[in-house]
Amino acid sequence: MTHSTDVAIVGAGPVGLFAVFECGMLGFRSHVIDTLDAIGGQCSALYPEKPIYDIPGYPQISGGDLVERLEAQAAAVHPVYHLGQRVEKLERLAGGHADGRRFRLTTSKGTVIEAGAVIIAAGAGAFGPNRPPLDGITAYEGRPEGSGVQYLVRRTEAYRGKSVVIAGGGDSAVDWALALHGIASQIFFVHRRDQFRAATESVAKLRALQGPNTGTTGLEIVVPYQLAGLAGDNGMLSEVTVASLDGNRRRLPADALLAFFGLKTDLGPIAQWGVALEQHHLPVDPATCQTSEPGIFAIGDVASYRGKLKLILTGFAEAATTAHAIFPQLSGGKALHFEYSTTKGAPGSQKVDAQG
Template structure:
């Protein structure tokens, strides 16, 4: 790893999957770049929220855990020795296309000719259920919003609350580890991939998962932060007690673009509209890729973030090299630049 330079061709804000692949694409075009992330390690949500969660829609990988995907992306960029500014939050952006200056919360200044924002959901945190005494159970780990190690849940009585992909995926992933697993949702219909719904029906029929529908979280019971039961209520107010050691509420993330929203580009509900063919934002020279970028027909898939990273890198090339035509070659022909 090289020391962070004072100047670079491309500053990549966000070191999740899309940011890491953007670094690879820039390097393949011989564009110098720097990775910047507020977290202490690369990987974004993959590393911070679901390192052991299988991902099934990465091409050529039938299943890959979040941490494994990040490790492979790091291996891919390793030959380029790309500098990183970790634990740095970009607070300010000044200048114009071809001549930007970024300032971070650590007092670091970096000049760049172009910017790629790969900030995922921006600053993120869980949507917490409005339950009395919740904090005491959070402090002991009886209530958790992320699963970092599946082994921590072996032999435990688990209540998962939510009706989306995260709730479904973790219910299916943890069912073989748990002593008992409840899946609570306010209605009987779940929002998930058809294959996940099929697997859920099989697990319910086999007694591995108990669906508790239509119910909502009502109260937590226990002492000194040790959870003993989760009380749920149906739409008529009738309650039921579920004996449990841990509650995993998956109600999505509260996201915030933070300082990015004040840089003068168009934003829309914590996302940044971009031109689909180049991923350039309304601020010339600033590009956005991955979950933070939006346009008609956008799919929030990691593989789409990879494609956007490639388009942004190619659109940046003439900014950095205005007098040079880019003669694109496939990687099978050109290999990895020395």
């Protein structure tokens, strides 16, 4: 199916979501595409329950709550989300169209979106987990949260009463072990050595929790062991085997394996879209956030310019800059009469072309 819209936004991270709102305030409708099944980018995928302290107006807000609020704010301007699909192709339409469509995006699911302008808010690229090399692992993936092999936690409650193996030695592994302690019935924390690459304070908390594994709220640090095998029936995980370098093997009862070996990000197809790339980033003019290609803009972590700060609040400002830079391009050169939102009125009250 081919969709037609004013602006296509690649990436539904916090910055892409705010761009929906800023474009909406100027009367433009957006379609947003993300590889992940959920919106929120890094905030949802990497730290939904961690507090962020530097969002203006919020002394403290978790990654998940921030995304919820951005979604609610954007809802007023009626975005269309296309999730669970990666934008593979971005082409310029020959000659453009009378209604302003200039670009065609095609996703991995075959969705086609034609738009007058494109905003790339792709962060570090599409996310994918670093999978441990275990035979038959894919059979245990994609199961409901709290079971099978998972690479991120969305809801800690899904693990209530479950036996969970957590593998990895970095911040994610340690933080989630701490967060799930007292929720999961047992946690086996597996790492190949007895040293961790996580915040010292968190590691101290983890070690303090280590005690006899009673099967109720126990946590056992299983070192120096590595994942060696998975067992279960019909994709329902029941056991994780771990092995030490000197040949000891242990079989751990497990409803779920949480594997935290980092997420690999892949700018992937963006390199083929004809926009200039520099060290995995898209250089932009900070006055407009336009890339080397007219009509294609980049904001948030993926955009670079001198003095760039990779912060959510910087990305928010870039979203506003971009929406204003897009305005004359989508309105036949008409100058934008700048107004504050207090003057302009509630989002959604602006005129929006009937598209999409």
